[in-house]
Amino acid sequence: MSSNIRDTDVRSGPDRYVSGIGVARDIGGYLDDYRQPVLITGERSWEAFSGYADAVPDLPVLRYDGSATVRNASELADRARALHADAVIAVGAGKLSDTAKNVAEFTGAELIMVPTLAATCAAYSALSVNYDEKHRYANAPLHPRNSNLVLVDAALIARGPREYLVGGIGDTLAKWYESRPVFARAASLSAFDRLSQQAAAELRSILLEESEAALRAHDRGVVDEHLLRVIDTNIGLAGTVGGFGGTRARASGAHSMHDALTQIPGTSSTVHGAKVAYGIIVQLLAEGDADEARSLVPFYDSVGLPHSLRQMGLDIDDADAVRVVAEFAAGDKAAFAQAVPGITADDVVHAMRLAESLA
Ligand SMILES: [Zn+2]
Structure with a gap:
């Protein structure tokens, strides 16, 4: 799918980076352009997000398995395709973000990142760090596209554990x-x-x-x-x-x-x-x-x-x-x-x- 991507390409970042207290609460206001957004999240990140947001958007919620494997991303991509998803909203931290970037590439859907921690630059960068089934580092491919939007809500992130910050x-x-x-x-x-x-x-x-x-x-x-x-x-x-x-x-x-x-x-x-x-x-x-x-x-x-x-x-x-x-x-x-x-x-x-x- 990806063509002629070089490691030397300049990747200036997401199309839009929105940083502010409360922006994750307003996520519904950023979804007007999409017919069928789907949310991809993890156990703890979903708990953090739904505990923070007043109203959780009424969207299909797909859970990743925490493995950050290409295998899990492919499974999620199949489910997103079955839902005719045109946007993937990634609510979570590094591994979740990396998985969602794979899903967006596999499905061709647009990508919105909502980081729940400030533990890595995964919500910003255009690459995924993939692991194998034994939690060992596997590879880190660059994706052809960056995310469309990153919503950095310090009030959400500040609720995360200290060790991740x-x-x-x-x-x-x-x-x-x-x-x-x-x-x-x-x-x-x-x-x-x-x-x-x-x-x-x-x-x-x-x-x-x-x-x-x-x-x-x-x-x-x-x-x-x-x-x-x-x-x-x-x-x-x-x-x-x-x-x-x-x-x-x-x-x-x-x-x-x-x-x-x-x-x-x-x-x-x-x-x-x-x-x-x-x-x-x-x-x-x-x-x-x-x-x-x-x-x-x-x-x-x-x-x-x-x-x-x-x-x-x-x-x-x-x-x-x-x-x-x-x-x-x-x-x-x-x-x-x-x-x-x-x-x-x-x-x-x-x-x-x-x-x-x-x-
Ligand atoms: Zn790192």
């Missing part, structure tokens, strides 16, 4: 650290690469300066300007980095560590962005930038992001598990070499050991 901060911070070495080595940068670089620098500033205040607001159950800015940063600004910068600005070392961690047992209880945050530290150490890694530790501690395996309930002395992670991170299925050319599994093990002794 914290994870979103880690996942987003990685945009700067993962693209930095790639841009630094590039012989020349396009105009859009430079825009991507600026977006990455900006999101890092916002997160380092405002995350603590945003989390305080979240803990008090209020939406202030800091929380609003961090939510738009995690969803929107994060998405622009990869959108404008293409492959140069997508996953490199930190996400390779995330993907590698999903290969061993015991990591599914740690949210995506927390594993990525740990990956930033390992990547920086593998780059030889221990000073920068060390400088992030107080920030990690202040917001509650892990900089060691220990903090994720894993053991650096579990040699088999560490080997599996390192082999995967340095292997062909991962992109660590984008950050550190020629990286080997031994280099990754070394960096992981250094991370354990930081701070």
Whole structure:
């Protein structure tokens, strides 16, 4: 279905990004153009949304199975087709968004995203991270089209668990650290690469300066300007980095560590962005930038992001598990070499050991 899609294409983002308190409550007002919208959601996300919205739109509701597999997306696409759906409304977080993007591609329906968490840029980006039936990372294809509309309602998102907002901060911070070495080595940068670089620098500033205040607001159950800015940063600004910068600005070392961690047992209880945050530290150490890694530790501690395996309930002395992670991170299925050319599994093990002794 998708034709001639390149990783270097500029994908500036959704057709429309609407951010504001209450916009998800008004979702009915955004559906006039469609004959048969269908909602795709998950267990917890639907609970969060229906507990927040005064009136839930009277539409068919399809439940995804939480797997983020292409198999589940195909099943949902069959059901959406049977309903003659011309729009898919994705109410949920990262995995749900990624599944709905697959469904929209398979069916050709329009796509509306209503993120219930600010844990990743999945609601903004044009790619799906797919998993296999054993919850292991499978692939991340780019879709031919972006979503038509993203409704970012901070009051809905602020009701979500703290750990996902914290994870979103880690996942987003990685945009700067993962693209930095790639841009630094590039012989020349396009105009859009430079825009991507600026977006990455900006999101890092916002997160380092405002995350603590945003989390305080979240803990008090209020939406202030800091929380609003961090939510738009995690969803929107994060998405622009990869959108404008293409492959140069997508996953490199930190996400390779995330993907590698999903290969061993015991990591599914740690949210995506927390594993990525740990990956930033390992990547920086593998780059030889221990000073920068060390400088992030107080920030990690202040917001509650892990900089060691220990903090994720894993053991650096579990040699088999560490080997599996390192082999995967340095292997062909991962992109660590984008950050550190020629990286080997031994280099990754070394960096992981250094991370354990930081701070
Ligand atoms: Zn991520």
